[in-house]
Structures are given as C-alpha cells and as structure tokens.
Amino acid sequence: MNNADNLWKKLVTAAKQTPVPDPGAPFGFSTRVVARWLAGGKPQPSVWELLSMRSLAVAVTVMLICVGVNYQVVEDQFTNDPTRAVEVVAQMAE
Numbered sequence: 705m706n707n708a709d710n711l712w713k714k715l716v717t718a719a720k721q722t723p724v725p726d727p728g729a730p731f732g733f734s735t736r737v738v739a740r741w742l743a744g745g746k747p748q749p750s751v752w753e754l755l756s757m758r759s760l761a762v763a764v765t766v767m768l769i770c771v772g773v774n775y776q777v778v779e780d781q782f783t784n785d786p787t788r789a790v791e792v793v794a795q796m797a798e
Contacts, residue, residue, distance in 0.1 A: 749757075771778075780788045 777792060780792060
C-alpha cells in the first residue's frame with residue numbers, strides 16, 4: 705500500500721505542475737469567421753448532395769404512387785367487414 709500511496713502522490717504532484725492550456729481561439733479564427741459571414745455567399749451544393757436530393761424526390765414519388773395504388777387494399781385491412789376481404793382475394797385469384 706505504501707508504494708501505491710507514493711505513486712499516487714507523485715502523480716498528483718506531476719498533475720499540479722502541468723501548464724494550463726490557453727482556452728482562446730487560434731490566431732485569425734475570429735477574422736475568418738467574420739469574413740465568411742460578411743461575404744454572405746452560400747456554398748454551392750456538391751454533386752453528391754444534388755443526387756441525394758433528387759433520389760429522395762424520386763423515392764417519395766414512388767412511395768406516394770404505391771400508397772395511392774394500394775390504398776383500397778390497406779383501407780380494407782382496417783375495416784371489420786370480411787366480405788370485402790373475400791372480394792379482394794377473389795379478384796386476386798382471377
């Protein structure tokens with residue numbers, strides 16, 4: 705235990721002697737931030753961003769078409785009328 709106590713005291717002493725880092729921003733950081741803000745230019749989207757947004761639009765369109773085509777079947781699943789379900793199954797069997 706004595707060895708552990710000595711090691712702990714050495715560690716605490718070494719930790720007390722370390723210099724405290726400066727919490728300030730790097731040199732020129734505020735100047736760059738203000739310059740970008742004053743420029744007011746909006747960066748152009750990358751090719752990947754453009755393709756992603758177009759793909760999202762296509763996916764949403766396909767989803768809405770699928771929901772529109774299958775709305776009747778989905779709506780019938782939440783009703784308690786079994787005759788309609790029998791009619792849908794009969795139509796699918798034809």
